Amino acid sequence: MRILFASSEAYPLVKTGGLADVSGSLPRALQHRGHDVRLLLPAYRQVLAKAPTPRPIATLKLGRHEVALLESRLPGSKVKTWLLHCPALYDRPGDPYHDQHHQPWPDNGERFLTLCQAAALLATDEAGLAWRPEILHCNDWQTGLAPAMLAGRQDRPGCLFTIHNLAYQGLFGFEHFLQTGLPPEYWSYEALEFHGWFSYIKGGIVFADLVNTVSPTYAAEIQTPEFGCGLDGLLRHRRQALCGILNGIDDHWNPGTDPHLARRYNSRDLDAKAQNKAALQQELGLAQAPDLPLLGFIGRLAEQKGLDLLLAALPALLTRPLQLVMLGSGEPHYQQALKAIAREHPQHFRFEQGYDEALAHRIEAGADLFLMPSLFEPCGLNQLYSLRYGTLPLVHRVGGLADTVFEEGPEANGFCFTEATPQALLAALDRALGRYRQAGHWRALQLKAMARDSSWRQSAKHYEALYQAILAGCR
Structure with a gap:
């Protein structure tokens, strides 16, 4: 045609x-x-x-x-x-x-x-x-x-x-x-x-x-x-x-060929993902803590992306044993709030304002979990990138997120919450942290995620x- x-x-x-x-x-x-x-x-x-x-x-x-x-x-x-x-x-x-x-x-x-x-x-x-x-x-x-x-x-x-x-x-x-x-x-x-x-x-x-x-x-x-x-x-x-x-998604989002990573990897060499986590922690000045789950967020700082929900959950979220990296730009009041929180938690939370394509790739490779608390999401791409990189998505079950990320059953490849509340987000996070402590189960979820065909x-x-x-x- x-x-x-x-x-x-x-x-x-x-x-x-x-x-x-x-x-x-x-x-x-x-x-x-x-x-x-x-x-x-x-x-x-x-x-x-x-x-x-x-x-x-x-x-x-x-x-x-x-x-x-x-x-x-x-x-x-x-x-x-x-x-x-x-x-x-x-x-x-x-x-x-x-x-x-x-x-x-x-x-x-x-x-x-x-x-x-x-x-x-x-x-x-x-x-x-x-x-x-x-x-x-x-x-x-x-x-x-x-x-x-x-x-x-x-x-x-x-x-x-x-x-x-x-x-x-x-x-x-x-x-x-x-x-x-x-x-x-x-x-x-x-x-x-x-x-x-x-x-x-x-x-x-x-x-x-x-x-x-x-x-x-x-x-x-x-x-x-x-x-x-x-x-x-x-x-x-x-x-x-x-x-x-x-x-x-395109092949330039592929951990096996990605030129931006400290170490390329695939589902047969998944242990190499840990080197990207360590490199990201070092790059962003986070504590070198291989056992702490590292969460990532990349996106526009806008109401649609669940920023109000995330900001309401952050005080409790940062009391958990984890680290969080956020990359994005958008509405000034969100930027200011995230900068203030980052100053209070320098070893556990880093906010990078703007958009850096290479850093986005390194976050996808280095993170263990990827947050997408969007209020609505026509399709979403970052959850697809995350699945390919073995970085398990934690999403609000709407739009394309509901079609691609599953917490239960044979297709399980991430974590979901239905109600758009801080409590529901934190409950899903706690479930994810519980699975993270079960190394064999976590590896199985990663392999299921990486096996998904999200190609064009x-x-x-x-x-x-x-x-x-x-x-x-x-x-």
Whole structure:
């Protein structure tokens, strides 16, 4: 199949979260399965700095901008990558969505309207590239208007829309809707209007042929008021077109080949994991204590990731015989609170502000347990990394965490809690500490975790099936 994959970020060109990991991995996995995939994303400043030899192949008139379409490839792959080069919109500091002070760019509506217009134009080969996709695969709100722009056209490709996180919806005012050129009748609750706002994400949910999210449990959760972010009624209405597919992980998260580790290891050489623990303790100034369980946390410091829950549990947690390492950045009040706690417990708790890819790998390899107390988690990737590294996840049983981490039965590979309370988290931790003291049982759990196949090969097959279903008549 010919597939145009539209996204606002893709690793390793630009990354703020899991969307980038999917957009950098799934096109590559689909290409390996024989499909002709083109990746489309904006030419942000950091993208142009990393993209191999971009060359202009077309000029697109999109709204009030003339945009150069550059062709490059995704680093480390043969995936053709099309970059929208418009310095007025994309050549900026900060990340794709925020300035250097973490404030949303005031023209984000126009910036991602341009991305959607380009996706729709390329989907029907109006750029004259002699390449027309059979499938347009859009991802999250930043590309949600593209299926709406193509609605009703006989020459359009099939459309799949993937929701990576429903909490981010792309809401703008009515005046922005008027600038899009979309039909006036789309300003209705049945189309793009959402409680008086113009909703980009509804464009994908309403107008794509099929919709998926990044785990089966999250696909069920977002049809409920608790997790549906006001869109649960629409998602229930489209439930026959909605499913969940778990994300995969790339081979650069592999303890057997990881260049960032003090000692590489695999399930046949699991004792070598202890050397990574010792090296991490030394690197971060923790007490050299091989028998103390070491807990890790890597992620955004945000309410979604369970930071309030974790902060409430930390005073009691740090009375246990353990060590804790946290790596992340986000909301300032969380950063300040964690810094204060770290000063009080220098031998047992270390907080590293920011994101360091190499350190993230060393934490995954050196930790014994990995904390993911997320209030909601569409899929989650760190629990998959942890499983591959033999670092047992301790998770809140929601979304993709519920689909991948199990405490009971033959699939047992970690620890879970159901109620989002400090008491439930601490009870799960105490169960984990009890198992940690049983060396043989702990080793069996590690081996079960490392045996899980979380590769993109499996996930790509499921996406392929969705594409085939669309082409077979779901349109």
